[in-house]
Amino acid sequence: MQGIKHIIFDLGGVILNINYQLTSQAFKNLGAKDFDKLYNQFHANALFEDLETGRVTPEEFLGKIKEHLPEGTTDQQIVDAWNAMLLDFPVARLQLLQQLRNHYDLFLLSNTNAIHLEALNKILEKERGIPSLAAFFDRSYYSHLIGYRKPEKEAYLVILDENGLKPEHTLFIDDTLPNIDAAIALGIQTIHLQAPKTILDIFRKN
Structure with a gap:
């Protein structure tokens, strides 16, 4: 962490x-066929990418998804299925963020969408009584908003430029290698977080 x-x-x-x-x-339980070809951690077709960059609205997204589902599937069923991937915020990770803010400027950069952002903030409030992730970061950057x-x-330059950050003094932590490679190309310091390691393992050593 020297120089960071x-x-x-x-x-x-990650969090x-x-x-x-x-x-x-x-x-698949709703009747979608070949869903994994449409979306997974490493690949998303144009519809999902457009949702993550705000080029389509949640309503337009739901309408398009219905084309891959049986007639009569409701918006709420789709939203629930889309949000099923969102699990929990381990309290130790949130405590670590609070500790790190005493020593570093903290930023969030997430490929997400309006449907997930609403859901994950509800999870955070229900689990921890905290209404928004904004409580843990100096600024948060969500792909569908930027x-x-x-x-x-x-995506990276927005953060660097708006906050006057020098890449060599900036550390980026992500669990997806293409995202890490893109940051390296801009001169940003990186850590590729790979399971079963967590951010607690990273900072326990420093």
Whole structure:
């Protein structure tokens, strides 16, 4: 951590526990065929990418998804299936973020969407009594609000430019290798977080 002044965190798989298979299974249970070809951790077709960059609204997304589902499937059934991947916020990770804020500027950079953001904040409030992830970060950047998603370089540049961060003094932590590679290309310091390691393991050593 020598020379690091700022830390940018990914959300899913780093702070929030997620399981993509639960969403896959939920959609299969609704009658979707070949859902894994449409969406998984490492690939999303244009519809999901457009949702994550705000180019389609949640309502438009739900309408398009219905084309892959049996007639009569409700919006709420789709929302519930889409949110099934979102699990929990381990309290030790949230406590770590609070501790790190005493020493570093903390930022969040997440490929997410309006449906997931609403759901994950509800999870946080229900579990921990905290209404928003904003409580843990100096600033939060969500792909559907900034119009760019990782690994697009613009997603990182928005944070660097708006906050006057120097890449060499900035650490980026993510669990997806293409996102890490994109940050490295911009001169940002990185840690590729791979299960079963967690952010607690990273900072326990420093």
